[in-house]
Amino acid sequence: MNRQEAKTWTGAGRIPCEFFLVRYVPDPVRGEFVNIGVLLREAGKPESATVRFTRDWSRVRCIDPDADTEMLEALEGELQRRLAEEDQPVMRTMNESFSQMVQVTIAKPSLAESMPAEMELLMRLHVESRKRESVARKSGRMAIHGRMRSEFERAGVWELMRKRIPASSYTQAGDTLKIDCGYRPNGVVRMFHAVSLDTDIDLAKVLAFSMDGLTKGFADKEGAKLDFAAIVQPLAALAGDAEREEQYSFARETMESKGIRVLTTERLPQLAEAAQRELRV
Incomplete structure (x- = not known):
């Protein structure tokens, strides 16, 4: 030794x-x-x-x-x-x-x-x-959320963002949806929400249903346009399971039909860099 x-x-x-x-x-x-x-x-x-x-x-x-x-x-x-x-x-x-x-x-x-x-x-x-x-399926959304938060923290913008934004402030009383995080650069509100297209198909439909109300609410109450991004896992993560791939495609198309940008976790570094520039960190 x-x-x-x-x-x-x-x-x-x-x-x-x-x-x-x-x-x-x-x-x-x-x-x-x-x-x-x-x-x-x-x-x-x-x-x-x-x-x-x-x-x-x-x-x-x-x-x-x-x-x-x-x-x-x-x-x-x-x-x-x-x-x-x-x-x-x-x-x-x-x-x-x-x-x-x-x-x-x-x-x-x-x-x-x-x-x-x-x-x-x-x-x-x-x-x-x-x-x-053993809990992978149950915690799929939280894993995506955790990665999203980590990237925004790395860019130094997480503390500047709003978190758990109540949709009821822009839609109507009783709406229980809370958006994970967002920020407002100039006249645009950028919002981000983690969605596991492996386990959260119903959440994808809820977001799609909510978009009209959210878009109108932000326009009426804040005079701002809404840029909403759903953060999902890459399709490759479900490769080999035809049923789950079909559900993934259905959920993605459902959200995109309502103007939601569906972005994979691989895009998070770019999103964090953009937030860093827009918030002048």
Whole structure:
């Protein structure tokens, strides 16, 4: 064993860290929970703390179908802001930032090769689902949504966008549809919604049905044109299954017939770059 191998084996040269797991607990009495995030910091350096939440809320919805994931996403950003701006103990910040349904574990030690690599490892070990194959169909839309959010975050525009936009503000009271995200450059409103054409055929029909009302609503209330994009998985993902390919084509044509742009996840980097330019980030 050479000197470098010896250092790696014994942990020498690694960064002493501690991490907290962030848990969603919809009913504290029952005690069921899902790990939704990790807070990581170098030992003895509270100012180094960084936090990350999951991008896939399917496990949360399994134990709480009515979970307010928009609130959880907002908590992530608020916590990161407070950790960066305030000089106070991590646990105090966590307790003041979170609602009763979100709890934080005690600190646990770890040794990191680098902080980013350790965060990836901890997320993979403690937060991301280990049963993705068994829930793949159920979480198809959320996987697309997660990728969409990641691309917009990478472009630095996610925090500037509106999220979970209620269609009822532009159609009529009682409309339960909420559009994933959108922004307005000049006189155009660009909206994006994740649709799994493997599992969400009915959602495709709902969006098509809603387009006339949304288009009119934005024109009447905001004096803006609507550019609506449904983000879907590539058809190649369903190759070999004739029935599912037929459903994919039906859903795509249904949405396009109402003026919805149907774009695959492969187009997300270009969409994010366009948003970056239009929002002047």
